[in-house]
Amino acid sequence: MSEQLHVILVYLQRPAVWQQWLAFLLAVAVAWVLAKALGARTHLNDRVCAWLGLGEDSALRPLLALLGGAVFPVFGLALVWAAEALFRRWSRPAGLLGEWVFLLWLILGYRVAVAILAAWLGEERKRPFRVRLLAPMVGIFATLRVLGLLVDLEALAKVPVLMVSDSPVLLGTLFNTVLVLYFLFAFSWFGQAIAESAVLPSTKADPGMVHAALTIARYAAIVVGVSFALGALGFDTSTVAFISGGLTVALGFGSQQVFSNLVAGVLLLFDQSLRPGDVISVAGELGVVETLSIRATTMRTADNVAVVMPNQSFVTGAIRNYSKNSTGVRLQLPLAVAHAGEPQRLRAIALDAVRDHKMVLAEPSPAVLYTSFGMLPSGKHRTALQITAWLSDPLYMPEVTSELLLAIRDALAEAGMEMV
Numbered sequence: 001m002s003e004q005l006h007v008i009l010v011y012l013q014r015p016a017v018w019q020q021w022l023a024f025l026l027a028v029a030v031a032w033v034l035a036k037a038l039g040a041r042t043h044l045n046d047r048v049c050a051w052l053g054l055g056e057d058s059a060l061r062p063l064l065a066l067l068g069g070a071v072f073p074v075f076g077l078a079l080v081w082a083a084e085a086l087f088r089r090w091s092r093p094a095g096l097l098g099e100w101v102f103l104l105w106l107i108l109g110y111r112v113a114v115a116i117l118a119a120w121l122g123e124e125r126k127r128p129f130r131v132r133l134l135a136p137m138v139g140i141f142a143t144l145r146v147l148g149l150l151v152d153l154e155a156l157a158k159v160p161v162l163m164v165s166d167s168p169v170l171l172g173t174l175f176n177t178v179l180v181l182y183f184l185f186a187f188s189w190f191g192q193a194i195a196e197s198a199v200l201p202s203t204k205a206d207p208g209m210v211h212a213a214l215t216i217a218r219y220a221a222i223v224v225g226v227s228f229a230l231g232a233l234g235f236d237t238s239t240v241a242f243i244s245g246g247l248t249v250a251l252g253f254g255s256q257q258v259f260s261n262l263v264a265g266v267l268l269l270f271d272q273s274l275r276p277g278d279v280i281s282v283a284g285e286l287g288v289v290e291t292l293s294i295r296a297t298t299m300r301t302a303d304n305v306a307v308v309m310p311n312q313s314f315v316t317g318a319i320r321n322y323s324k325n326s327t328g329v330r331l332q333l334p335l336a337v338a339h340a341g342e343p344q345r346l347r348a349i350a351l352d353a354v355r356d357h358k359m360v361l362a363e364p365s366p367a368v369l370y371t372s373f374g375m376l377p378s379g380k381h382r383t384a385l386q387i388t389a390w391l392s393d394p395l396y397m398p399e400v401t402s403e404l405l406l407a408i409r410d411a412l413a414e415a416g417m418e419m420v
Contacts, residue, residue, distance in 0.1 A: 016093040023083040133190055274297065287300050328361055336419065343373075345415065354408070
């Protein structure tokens, strides 16, 4: 390792090397300033879209985003090529500048891929793919290319970094193992996301069963990959299995809740009592199930708050699933009204107020049921009602309840009646 570091220091001290470094950095800085001045990434695209009259869903928007993202690397390529031509004209070494062009091509390819993802998946859904997959790949390729220009990668890969079972683990082996494990995780997630978002909608397969099968397959692939990775590092797989078994027994007593959540996650994935997109109420929280993993379930409430709940709470406790059979849910409003003795008119007024609300379904139709009759000290009749209405979206039950109560109150006031 020390020899490789010495080679790097000697290499960087050469005047021809740092001169080309400075020329490349200057070209990149100028290209970045020019791209910023043009507003290629943000304002320019918006102005062009406004000038062309393109809406938010226009198919030309991804193309403009692609062109905007390409401004910086294209300017950089042009400036680096110009610097290389000047160096050659002055009879100075310019081979390193030609090698640095690779980085700008890599940035250009990265931005093209990001623009394609945005056009295919949308701005919000592209971000995990960019962060988990594209950005690490570009970073690794760029790092290896830079190191390859400075040191002998084959010699660096043979540097021992640790000992396993009296055998040295080389830096190259360790790097490749970590790299394979990371991309195993990334590609397993990527494959599941693509299958669920792109392939599944075009088939007639049950979404819940497909999600369960893909999740189990992803975790199985990760377990197999980790086993192979440990074997590649020199660990005895039988020893690993023995140690894992012992750790499982030891941790079982202190981590019962963790293992209970894992088992509960497997049960939820296969029995389909919960699915992504279901509207549920649990522990006093009403929300939509976003993700169902092997350990916990993420639910987003009407306040746009993500609540992560352990899977065991869904298996051992009672939950209300408003989406199990249909998306409609029945809302019940108990009322007591003082009137002059017109129960039929009271019923008609309440029904009209409920039917006028935009989120109340026509079928099943709203209903008003009498629950009790009585008299008030003022001499007015007191009638207790139970109003039922079916809503199209369970998440809006609190808002609809408030709006219906206000509408019924105003309608009753116009008729000379009042709630009590």
